[in-house]
Each structure stands twice: as structure tokens, then as C-alpha cells.
Amino acid sequence: xxxxxxxxSLHIEEPDNFxxxxxxxxxxxxxxxxxxxxxxxxxxxxxxxxxxxxxxRRSDQDWQNRLNAMIDYARSKAWVDxxxxxxxxxxxxx
Numbered sequence: 001x002x003x004x005x006x007x008x009s010l011h012i013e014e015p016d017n018f019x020x021x022x023x024x025x026x027x028x029x030x031x032x033x034x035x036x037x038x039x040x041x042x043x044x045x046x047x048x049x050x051x052x053x054x055x056x057r058r059s060d061q062d063w064q065n066r067l068n069a070m071i072d073y074a075r076s077k078a079w080v081d082x083x084x085x086x087x088x089x090x091x092x093x094x
């Protein structure tokens with residue numbers, strides 16, 4: 001799953017790839033916190049709520065179940081901020 005922000009909205013590429021999780025940023029773009037994403041210098045932290053509410057898959061129960069499994073795996077690796085419920089993502093510059 002590749003996440004990016006376009007025009008202030010969350011965009012997901014490869015939404016059925018639950019084996020990889022990254023945040024794509026154009027080279028030269030500044031990393032500014034937005035409602036769905038915050039940055040800590042090395043990683044992006046993506047809001048679980050925004051992922052789960054992503055309009056194309058909001059009512060797709062199978063996709064939601066697979067997303068929850070990915071989140072559970074991330075939690076087992078300490079890649080979930082329990083205070084904010086955000087998931088850590090690797091930042092990829094394109």
C-alpha cells in the first residue's frame with residue numbers, strides 16, 4: 001500500500017498490497033503535517049481512521065478485514081502509535 005496526499009486528501013495506490021506500507025512524497029516537496037499524516041523526520045505516521053474511511057473501500061468489509069490484519073501486524077512490531085492510533089510508514093521520495 002502506497003499512501004500520498006493530494007489536494008489535502010489521502011490517496012492510496014496499490015490498495016490491495018498489504019505486505020508493504022509507505023508514504024510517497026515528490027522530491028523537493030516539504031513534509032508538512034496534514035490531518036491524515038504527521039512526520040517525525042524519518043517516518044510518516046498515517047491515521048488509521050483516514051485509512052479505514054477511505055471512500056473507495058469504506059464499505060468493503062473484506063478490504064477492511066485485511067487492513068485490520070495489517071494494522072495488527074504493525075502493532076506487533078511497535079509500528080503503531082497507541083496514543084494517536086497512527087501507523088508508521090516509510091517515506092519514499094519520488
